[in-house]
Amino acid sequence: MAFMKSLILATSSPYKIELMEKLGIPFEATSSSFEEISTQRLSVQDQALRFSEGKALDVLKRYPDATIIGADQIISLDERIFSKPGTRENAIDQLHALSGRVHQLTCAISVLDKTTSFSSSTVFEMEMRSLSSKEIEDYIDLDSPLKCCGSYKIESFGIGLFRRLEGKDYTAIIGLPLTEVRLLLEKIGYIA
Numbered sequence: 001m002a003f004m005k006s007l008i009l010a011t012s013s014p015y016k017i018e019l020m021e022k023l024g025i026p027f028e029a030t031s032s033s034f035e036e037i038s039t040q041r042l043s044v045q046d047q048a049l050r051f052s053e054g055k056a057l058d059v060l061k062r063y064p065d066a067t068i069i070g071a072d073q074i075i076s077l078d079e080r081i082f083s084k085p086g087t088r089e090n091a092i093d094q095l096h097a098l099s100g101r102v103h104q105l106t107c108a109i110s111v112l113d114k115t116t117s118f119s120s121s122t123v124f125e126m127e128m129r130s131l132s133s134k135e136i137e138d139y140i141d142l143d144s145p146l147k148c149c150g151s152y153k154i155e156s157f158g159i160g161l162f163r164r165l166e167g168k169d170y171t172a173i174i175g176l177p178l179t180e181v182r183l184l185l186e187k188i189g190y191i192a
Helices: 014-021 043-063 088-098 132-145 157-161 176-186
Strands: 007-010 028-029 067-077 080-082 104-110 118-129 162-166
Touching: 007 014, 007 043, 014 028, 014 176, 028 043, 043 067, 043 104, 043 118, 067 176, 080 088, 104 176, 118 176, 132 157, 157 162
Parallel strands: 007 028, 007 067
Antiparallel strands: 067 080, 067 104, 104 118, 118 162
16 A cells, blocks of 8 residues: 555654554654643533644644644543643542543544544543542552543553443544544545
């Protein structure tokens, strides 16, 4: 299969890069400097779509002849959006809030070039087990999820925190729904 132009994944996440490699399509990865600013005026799904497109458009400015993939995840419970905790204390707070509850993980992707854009999103229902304070602290010490939304790494030891995961494509939980990526690359005409 010959590719006419470059394909760039707008991320520096090793997890997303590793997932993208599973498609067997040559690509490069570069981080985006798009600033994610949440707004109450948009639904969680619309925010995730806005962020994925913003990341892709930011990278497109640097690579105007490429096809760009942007992705974003938002974890929410009721009206609360869970960001990257940054500190151990924030991670403990987030996991206490999620413990024993069902939250939503919304993953959005955008595939675009200078003339065309396609986006899609998927929502997972994530049921976390009821966790004791000790389990939460032990998990944080084990996995150090301080740079992960919701304070867990599902692709690592975080899977043990959950009772149930329900959605279309499990790769969305890690941050890049590969079935949708492939579909949008077909829609934009990058692959047949």
